Amino acid sequence: MTESANGRVMRFDLSAASVREVNQFLHRELPGSGIARVEIHDPDGMHSIAAGMDCAVEIDILGHGGYFVAGMNKLATITVHGNVGWSVAENIMSGSVRVQGHASECAGASGHGGLLVIEGDASSRCGISMKGCDIVVAGSVGHFSAFMAQAGNLVVCGDAGANLGDSLYEATIYVRGKIHGLGADAQEEEMQPADREFVARLLAQAGIDHDAAEFKRIASARTLYHWNADAHQEY
Amino acid sequence: MCGIVGLLLKSDAWQPDLGPLVTPMLNCMGTRGADSAGLAVFHRPLDAPDRRFSLFSGQPQFDWQTFQDDFRRDTGSRGAIRWDDSHAALISPIAVEEFAAWLRTACPGVHLVSVGRAIEIFKDEGAPEEIAARFGFAELAGTHAVGHTRMATESAVSPAHAHPYTAGEDFCIVHNGSLSNPHSIRRKLERRGISFETDNDTEAGCRFLEWRMREGDTLEQAIEASFDELDGFFTFLMATAERMVLVRDAFACKPAVVAETDVYVAVGSEFRALAHLPGIRSAQVFEPVPQQIYSWVAGEERMKGAA
Numbered sequence: 001m002t003e004s005a006n007g008r009v010m011r012f013d014l015s016a017a018s019v020r021e022v023n024q025f026l027h028r029e030l031p032g033s034g035i036a037r038v039e040i041h042d043p044d045g046m047h048s049i050a051a052g053m054d055c056a057v058e059i060d061i062l063g064h065g066g067y068f069v070a071g072m073n074k075l076a077t078i079t080v081h082g083n084v085g086w087s088v089a090e091n092i093m094s095g096s097v098r099v100q101g102h103a104s105e106c107a108g109a110s111g112h113g114g115l116l117v118i119e120g121d122a123s124s125r126c127g128i129s130m131k132g133c134d135i136v137v138a139g140s141v142g143h144f145s146a147f148m149a150q151a152g153n154l155v156v157c158g159d160a161g162a163n164l165g166d167s168l169y170e171a172t173i174y175v176r177g178k179i180h181g182l183g184a185d186a187q188e189e190e191m192q193p194a195d196r197e198f199v200a201r202l203l204a205q206a207g208i209d210h211d212a213a214e215f216k217r218i219a220s221a222r223t224l225y226h227w228n229a230d231a232h233q234e235y
Numbered sequence: 236m237c238g239i240v241g242l243l244l245k246s247d248a249w250q251p252d253l254g255p256l257v258t259p260m261l262n263c264m265g266t267r268g269a270d271s272a273g274l275a276v277f278h279r280p281l282d283a284p285d286r287r288f289s290l291f292s293g294q295p296q297f298d299w300q301t302f303q304d305d306f307r308r309d310t311g312s313r314g315a316i317r318w319d320d321s322h323a324a325l326i327s328p329i330a331v332e333e334f335a336a337w338l339r340t341a342c343p344g345v346h347l348v349s350v351g352r353a354i355e356i357f358k359d360e361g362a363p364e365e366i367a368a369r370f371g372f373a374e375l376a377g378t379h380a381v382g383h384t385r386m387a388t389e390s391a392v393s394p395a396h397a398h399p400y401t402a403g404e405d406f407c408i409v410h411n412g413s414l415s416n417p418h419s420i421r422r423k424l425e426r427r428g429i430s431f432e433t434d435n436d437t438e439a440g441c442r443f444l445e446w447r448m449r450e451g452d453t454l455e456q457a458i459e460a461s462f463d464e465l466d467g468f469f470t471f472l473m474a475t476a477e478r479m480v481l482v483r484d485a486f487a488c489k490p491a492v493v494a495e496t497d498v499y500v501a502v503g504s505e506f507r508a509l510a511h512l513p514g515i516r517s518a519q520v521f522e523p524v525p526q527q528i529y530s531w532v533a534g535e536e537r538m539k540g541a542a
Contacts, residue, residue, distance in 0.1 A: 142487075
């Protein structure tokens, strides 16, 4: 443990400690300890690092993470200085998670609140079933992103893969680049002043510099909300 | 869930490091499946007419010395055998059909695992650590290798159901995923005289690709054809005498990560499997996109030098 001007810093090395030991410390001893920042070294693609956080603290993961990094995050501010595997910030509740590299599939899946920022690309199913969180991707997202997303916002500064927003509920998607195809019931809608204001605010929060006027808005056409017996299963 | 790994060396100087580098990759993926495991190693190709016949006896105390003596006496062919436990590699100029016919008669309990000038396949039931130790994977040298850790989700657990699968010569495949139409593929191929050793879905995919290549397709064309013919989920990692080739199906729900440096290309189901590799922190690390065919040539540096 070291002291700095910003408070006490705890350092873990995952080549010496197990993920379970580190996470147990983060869950049990950290809250109320006065530690302001935690550094986790040598993550080497291990899974579930800093999952289940429930207190305000800064966590830096120095390297590439595996699956479920920062899952279920509440209150903590987590930065991954590398890439992450599947389902980063899965079910995020609050706080923020930032990935400085690329993210694999299902980034921010099912997230209820808080902010997830991916500085690189996110692959397929980014924001699948999101329920209120905000996701900002500086690069592009893969196919079936925001599939069945119920609430919250997905902002994509690059391109979006095929079937974007398939079976979308009340989440909103903003895309700056090319959209390689919308999914069932997703439609492009006119950007309103409120959309531009919101996107500009979210980009500023994410620390990404783009003109909000360059984004398109995708939302649900709401034609799948009610069963239509005449549709003959064709959507 | 299954685990796949692959390592291709761009430089000949690294050949002795193939086994030491790929073995921890395979062992690490034991968490994705510990029913069976296997590794295909590609050596510098033998000069014609020699071929390497990979053999599996299923018995640790098998008398390979007598096997070799019987082979030489019965067939009159030259042949040298090297063995580790239940695995052996016979190097001989004998024709493949002639060898297979002799094996069926003289030693029906010994299974012919692979044939080719470069390929050698080791596979068995059990966790990858046990199998790697049993067959001495960490001592293997070669130009490239692909490996698999299996969690069986459809057909039986047996040495023959372990991956890599092979068909023809110097071709193999490892598969994470499942095919839903292996039986119709199989019926189609059986009508063309192609026989199967197991009821496994990956074997159907493997024999389909090898059949397309025998019909004149390049591996890339065969893979393109598989997008229409094979129904199901797959990350396929394939290897030939010269190349390692990777492809994921359109839905891409089975993972893969690639890391490339000046000296190697490494593929794993998860980054964890690659984390110990030298130079990994400065490697180019990426996730292969759906339906794109990635192909790398072994000993690329040597070939550049020759050109």
